[in-house]
Amino acid sequence: MPDYRLSKQALRFLKKIPAKHAQQIIEKIEKFAADPNDVQGEQLEGYPELKRFKSGEYRCIYRVDAGEIVLLVLRIGKRNDGEVYKNLGHIEKTLP
Numbered sequence: 001m002p003d004y005r006l007s008k009q010a011l012r013f014l015k016k017i018p019a020k021h022a023q024q025i026i027e028k029i030e031k032f033a034a035d036p037n038d039v040q041g042e043q044l045e046g047y048p049e050l051k052r053f054k055s056g057e058y059r060c061i062y063r064v065d066a067g068e069i070v071l072l073v074l075r076i077g078k079r080n081d082g083e084v085y086k087n088l089g090h091i092e093k094t095l096p
Contacts, residue, residue, distance in 0.1 A: 004033040006073045013076045028055040029073055059084050
């Protein structure tokens with residue numbers, strides 16, 4: 001099964017939301033890591049390395065490192081809040 005990592009920002013967000021929601025997000029991430037074709041992800045416009053998928057009322061911004069087969073969850077945020085998309089250019093530039 002492919003591995004996955006969460007950014008510090010994603011971990012902080014998961015700790016702030018209700019435990020039930022955080023568990024649902026983690027389950028979706030684990031499902032995605034187990035079979036990327038099982039979860040529908042969408043390419044982020046203007047960010048060729050970044051994609052997103054929905055989990056309930058939340059969005060997960062991620063990148064797949066093909067060399068390591070690692071799902072790197074960069075940011076998690078509410079779907080109806082544009083905050084999850086702020087400063088993505090900065091995040092993409094700092095990626096290894």
